Amino acid sequence: MYDYTEFDAAFVAERNRQFRQQVERRLSGALTEDEFKPLRLMNGLYLQLHAYMLRVAIPYGTLNSRQMRQLAYLALRWDKGYGHFTTRQNIQYNWPKLRDVPDMLDALAEVGMHAIQTSGNTIRNVTADHFAGAAADEIADPRPVAELIRQWSTDHPEFQFLPRKFKIAVTGAAADRAVTRAHDIGLQIVRRDGQTGYRVIVGGGLGRTPMIGKVLNDFVTQDDLLPYLEAVVSVWNLLGRRDNKYKSRIKITVHEHGIDDIRARVEDRFNLIRPTFTGVDLALFEQIKSAFAPPAFRTDSTAVFDTSYRTDPIFRSWADTNLAAHRAPGYAIVQISLKAHGATPGDATAEQMRVMADLAERYGHDELRISHEQNVILPHVHKSDLPTVHAALKKHGLATANIGLISDIIACPGMDYCALATARSIPIAQDIARRFDDLKLEHEIGELKIKISGCINACGHHHVGHIGILGLDRAGVENYQITLGGDHTETASLGDRTGPGFSADEILPAIERIVRTYLDYRDSPDETFLQTYRRIGMEPFKTALYDNAGANAYAAQ
Amino acid sequence: MPRDFTPKVVTANALIEGDVVYLTRDDQWTRHMSEAELITDEAESQLRLLMAQAQTETVVGVYLAEAKAGANGPEPVHFREAFRRTGPSNYRHGKQAELTDV
Known part of the structure; x- marks a missing residue:
């Protein structure tokens, strides 16, 4: 680190x-x-x-x-x-x-952390794939370049008064776990002819005018990366609309000028500033990279894991749902759910934080990750330690086996905390999680991402949820709009609105009707919600939601 | 025709704690909405707002919030003000944990 x-x-x-x-x-x-x-x-x-x-x-x-x-x-x-x-x-x-x-x-x-540029019209916290450095499918660890960008962007004199905030995300794998297509700049590490470089995606973003990012450049070399990024932000800094804050993000600039025009301007700017980058950034990058050298993975038997997996159904369920493939033999990536059924998504008590810290120190090469899905990751755990880790997590309410399932909900703070919110998010998430836990259906439903925002600014990523929920204020009453078919990954897409919204009392039954429609229509248990939606489209869901006969049929179940 | 004026309270957040506060009839700040002054005259509301906004060493984010007369003093009209009066719904934190009359 x-x-x-x-x-x-x-x-x-x-x-x-x-x-x-x-x-x-x-x-x-x-x-x-x-x-x-x-x-x-x-x-x-x-x-x-x-x-x-x-x-x-x-x-x-x-x-x-x-x-x-x-x-x-x-x-x-x-x-x-x-x-x-x-x-x-x-x-x-x-x-x-x-x-x-x-x-x-x-x-x-004291521990090398800060709150600088977590607000304001600056380049914000640089985010990355939460499996960075551990994922089996990774080309390179995205964190060294993210750290380089953090240093470059922190207090950057040209970029302290941007037209609006600016968010950068980096992934080192083709599978996009960092939502790079919904960022102002998304970087994907790629290899071409044996050389490592970056695909640069710009103009993604959610909020009031959601847009999927467009490829600005398919391959930027490491040598050119910082000047190229500087050129992008610089072009937008000049062009970006300061007259209207709803049109100030780079997604609007790209939309208004077209990606080709932006690309040409970026090239011009890049050619101008490239000579001022003398290679200091590259020397720095090499230093940073050495700080992220992989830990010394051990070689050990996984017999303990295999026995627990065979004999303990609760451990098996957790292992099946919450572990991901690690690149080192015998290791696993542990995803700790902060989504216990009925809990506030993303919240951890001080005691839970200490437990996770202790487990990371003892069993996880001292590393933890926070995911954009509001969970905590222990990226490097040897499988033989997993039964012990699971037992400790269980004792502290941290062993919910629901990663990627319907109760693993992203929810913004909503009107329970946020001054911008137009409705609450947290209680909706709590209700959905409790309901599907009571029904004992979530493992049967399989992969299904619900994302809830309490206002149009979309901190809860509702546009890219398989089921998205947007809380609004309709004439002084909380009202929830539903979108279906959103996707936050490399196959990113924005969800489609089902139609009129639902009241706080109606939203849970509405979600249940959607899920039951999926279960009725899916080809097989292997066809995910998103695949089914892409195959059958909106109509069956609309019927279930708005057609009285359909609604009553499910209400009667 | 201009819309009828609906009653208001002056509300803000306390500078140091951030707590939601309301302006009383005698120019004090209270944590209890029930103790707030319910202003029924538009011109008066603007004067009270200006007076409150000048108190930058005590409060921040001063504005007029719609309210109605209740049995025990002013009550919120909009759900946002109802949450501000009590606290978040996921934990018993904020005013609901500290006050008894909300």
């Missing part, structure tokens, strides 16, 4: 010192709120419905046990004993007091 250099540590310490003084000046009245607000946002501090909220970056979703323990400490010392992991690999604390925030930032700096 990357450890802060003296430069990094000094930079963060300086920013924290400045922010401490800014808070003091705000409290003394020397700064007005109008003056203070941009300063606090630059340091990840929002004001929400009930309290302040501090958003801490977890760059490319990677943590070590010490960092995870410190996140637990912050939750206990300055918050209400829990934290909320987000779809952009951040953690949010929902209850900090303004005067405590400088201490929280200092505590984060």
Whole structure:
């Protein structure tokens, strides 16, 4: 893992010192709120419905046990004993007091973490595939380049006042687990003629005007990557609409100018600035890369795992659902579900964070990952340790076997916390998870991703959910629109709206009708919800949702 | 014809804690919506808003929220204000854990 250099540590310490003084000046009245607000946002501090909220970056979703323990400490010392992991690999604390925030930032700096550029019109936390460095299908670990981009983008003088926020995601595998096609820039590491380079995708994004990203360049070499990225952001910085914040993201710029025009402008800009990159970035990249060298994987028997798998059905169910293929023989990637049925998606208590940190330290080469799906990953666990790890997780409510299933729901904080929300998300997620747990249907249903946003800004990624739910305010009442057929992977697509929305009371029965329609129509248990939807289209689902006869038939079941 | 004015309360967040607060008749800030001043006159509401917005050392994000008269003082009209008055629905945190009369 990357450890802060003296430069990094000094930079963060300086920013924290400045922010401490800014808070003091705000409290003394020397700064007005109008003056203070941009300063606090630059340091990840929002004001929400009930309290302040501090958003801490977890760059490319990677943590070590010490960092995870410190996140637990912050939750206990300055918050209400829990934290909320987000779809952009951040953690949010929902209850900090303004005067405590400088201490929280200092505590984060002790473990090489910060909240810089987690808000504001800057380049935000760089996210990556949560299986990075472990996935069997990976071409290269995306984290070194993500760290390079973090360093390049942090306090980049040209990019502190962009037209709007700017989000970058990186994947090192063809299977896209980082939602790269719904980012301002998505990078995919590719190989061509024995050389490693990057496919650059631009103009993806969700929100009010959802767009799937377009390929700007099929292959950019490592040597050219940073100047190329700088050219992209630079072109948008000039062209991007500052007159209308709903049209300011690069997806609109690409849409209005066309990808070919943007490509030509980027080429021009690239040619201009390329000579100013003297190779320092490449030397730095090599240093960073060495910090991400794979751990020393051990060779050991997996007999213990095999026995537990054969004899313990609960362990087997968890192993079948929550493990993913690791590239090292005898190892597995463990996905820890933060989606216990009825719990708040993405929330972990301080105690749970400590348990996960301990397991990572003892059994996981000291590494943890946060996924954009709001779960925690132990990327490197030897199979012989899995029964022990599972038992420890179970004791702390962390062994729910539901990864990728209907109760593994992405949900934004919604109107329970967020000042922008138009409806609640969390209670809808809780209801759906509880209902399908009661029905004992979720393993039969198989892979099905429900994503819920509490407003049009789509932090809950509803457009790319197999079933997407968008909470709106319709004449002072919560109302939920449904989309079907969204896909967040390399075959990305936006979901189609079913029709009129449903009230908070009606949304759960509506989801149940959709799922039962799928079960009726699927070819075989192997055909996933998304495959069935792509084969049969919207009509059967519409009928089940809106046709009275269809609705009654299911209501009677 | 202009729309009829609906009653309002002045609300904000406390600068240090971030707690939801309401302006009372005697120019104090209270954590209890029931103790807030229910303003029924539009011109008066604008004056009260301006006065509250000037208190930048105490509160942030001042605005007028629709409210109605209830048995024990003002009550929220919109569900957003109902959540602000009590706290999140997933945990018993916020005002619902700290206050007894909400």
